[in-house]
Amino acid sequence: MKIKLVIILLIVLQSVCKSQEPDSVLVKNYKIDFAVPEQPAFNILGTNPSDILRPSDVKSLSVILPQFYNGSDIIIPQAISMEVAPFLLIKNNTIKLNEFDKKPWLYNFRISIGTSKEDINEVKYSKIALGGRITLINEGDLKSDKKYRKELQKLMQLEVKTENDYKVEFLKSKGITMTDFISNEEYKNEFENYLIKKQSESTIKNISRRDTLNKIKENYKKENWNKRKLDIAYAYLGVSPDSIIKNIKSKKHSTWLTFGYPLTKKGQHLIGLNYTYVYADSLNKMTDQIDRFKYSTLSLGTRFYYGSNDFKGFIEGQYKFSGLNDSHNWLLNTGTEINIKEGIWLVFNIGYYVNDINKNNSKKSFYSGFSLRFS
Amino acid sequence: MVEKVKINPNGERVKIEISFTGLIVASYEYLLWEAQSNTVLETHQGNNQNPHDDDYLLPMPLANNIGRIIDVRTRFVGLDPDDLKKYEVKVEIFQPNSIRQVIDSGIVNGKSQFSQIYITIE
Numbered sequence: 001m002k003i004k005l006v007i008i009l010l011i012v013l014q015s016v017c018k019s020q021e022p023d024s025v026l027v028k029n030y031k032i033d034f035a036v037p038e039q040p041a042f043n044i045l046g047t048n049p050s051d052i053l054r055p056s057d058v059k060s061l062s063v064i065l066p067q068f069y070n071g072s073d074i075i076i077p078q079a080i081s082m083e084v085a086p087f088l089l090i091k092n093n094t095i096k097l098n099e100f101d102k103k104p105w106l107y108n109f110r111i112s113i114g115t116s117k118e119d120i121n122e123v124k125y126s127k128i129a130l131g132g133r134i135t136l137i138n139e140g141d142l143k144s145d146k147k148y149r150k151e152l153q154k155l156m157q158l159e160v161k162t163e164n165d166y167k168v169e170f171l172k173s174k175g176i177t178m179t180d181f182i183s184n185e186e187y188k189n190e191f192e193n194y195l196i197k198k199q200s201e202s203t204i205k206n207i208s209r210r211d212t213l214n215k216i217k218e219n220y221k222k223e224n225w226n227k228r229k230l231d232i233a234y235a236y237l238g239v240s241p242d243s244i245i246k247n248i249k250s251k252k253h254s255t256w257l258t259f260g261y262p263l264t265k266k267g268q269h270l271i272g273l274n275y276t277y278v279y280a281d282s283l284n285k286m287t288d289q290i291d292r293f294k295y296s297t298l299s300l301g302t303r304f305y306y307g308s309n310d311f312k313g314f315i316e317g318q319y320k321f322s323g324l325n326d327s328h329n330w331l332l333n334t335g336t337e338i339n340i341k342e343g344i345w346l347v348f349n350i351g352y353y354v355n356d357i358n359k360n361n362s363k364k365s366f367y368s369g370f371s372l373r374f375s
Numbered sequence: 376m377v378e379k380v381k382i383n384p385n386g387e388r389v390k391i392e393i394s395f396t397g398l399i400v401a402s403y404e405y406l407l408w409e410a411q412s413n414t415v416l417e418t419h420q421g422n423n424q425n426p427h428d429d430d431y432l433l434p435m436p437l438a439n440n441i442g443r444i445i446d447v448r449t450r451f452v453g454l455d456p457d458d459l460k461k462y463e464v465k466v467e468i469f470q471p472n473s474i475r476q477v478i479d480s481g482i483v484n485g486k487s488q489f490s491q492i493y494i495t496i497e
Contacts, residue, residue, distance in 0.1 A: 149454075152400045178408040
């Protein structure tokens with residue numbers, strides 16, 4: 001019941017945010033919020049049993065705060081993860097469009113860092129995670145979409161030509177030369193007003209008007225949120241019984257490969273592969289000492305999304321083999337993603353996990369997740 | 376932005392090069408205005424998709440260009456105004472042993488913006 005109430009609250013919140021759109025559009029008129037941010041460092045922390053690392057947009061900074069609602073109260077999250085695109089940050093002031101086109105993989109390379117706390121046998125362990133990822137295919141990226149850029153370029157060309165035609169007309173109507181024009185601020189101010197007047201009279205759409213640009217952006221979001229994407233990622237997880245760096249012991253190395261493609265206009269299918277190398281400790285009863293051993297896990301997941309860029313639901317199935325006890329594990333997961341405001345996402349999911357399905361003592365459990373994501 | 380640039384009327388040909396910095400989609404129009412006139416002598420259109428086709432030569436004889444005005448008006452949109460905010464429109468005037476740069480720079484806001492550079496040739 002409480003979950004239903006929260007979902008209703010979120011839908012109301014989303015509609016409130018929608019009604020405030022003109023202001024937010026003025027501020028961030030060209031921001032494209034496609035997929036919610038997912039980060040390798042966040043996934044390896046293990047706050048959610050799904051092993052699919054969803055391809056997401058490149059942002060110079062994105063943050064994930066998982067589990068901020070415990071079923072009855074809003075709580076301080078026990079984990080945080082953030083991701084940065086370092087080359088995008090470094091080249092912020094000097095990047096050129098053709099340089100970006102030559103090495104898009106360099107600018108979409110992202111590193112992430114995450115941390116969380118976990119109680120094991122009454123000891124509060126600190127987890128620290130480091131990750132990196134590269135997007136090899138991203139057909140829904142506005143920055144590298146040449147067809148979309150060409151459309152903008154044509155509109156810009158039309159506008160600049162129209163403005164120059166008005167400039168010639170203005171000089172002739174005033175009977176002045178270009179030399180007179182550039183040496184007199186009054187003429188320049190008068191021309192700007194002349195331009196505004198002419199543009200308001202013109203039948204040619206002026207693309208500097210907010211609605212036209214927003215229309216292009218909105219159409220782009222609608223048509224491209226589910227386009228083909230291929231991400232490859234790696235993350236490392238270390239665990240420490242205290243918060244001291246030198247006491248960190250390696251816990252996991254994990255790699256992901258995820259491919260997404262459109263299924264009709266409103267759907268997307270993701271296929272994800274994850275390989276994880278795990279370090280574990282066990283008490284040796286003969287020597288009464290802790291022994292370290294290693295094992296691997298391999299997961300194959302598939303997830304279907306359906307909806308619009310702002311509001312979509314998903315359903316997911318996953319098979320996982322664990323080398324720890326040669327077990328076969330299954331996961332069913334479903335949920336929803338809501339883009340409540342530009343750059344802010346709410347993700348809710350609920351799932352059913354079956355551990356070691358082939359054995360009589362297999363464990364089955366429900367789980368849920370509720371996270372807030374910023375990009 | 377209005378600047379004055381001196382050229383050597385007896386020197387070699389003068390090349391004007393237009394370039395852009397920033398993750399922007401830009402289209403521009405280059406006009407060469409006759410001195411003390413409202414007549415446009417040359418018009419060229421371009422954009423920042425290909426950086427190798429944005430240079431133009433001043434007509435010969437060079438002495439005739441004294442007093443003429445180079446007018447570069449650009450319209451552009453930032454592709455990632457949240458992360459990549461800065462833009463720069465640069466007009467470079469090359470003559471052997473002489474390079475002069477005129478730069479207009481600022482912050483992208485996600486909307487269609489314009490840059491206007493006038494250069495009087497002396």
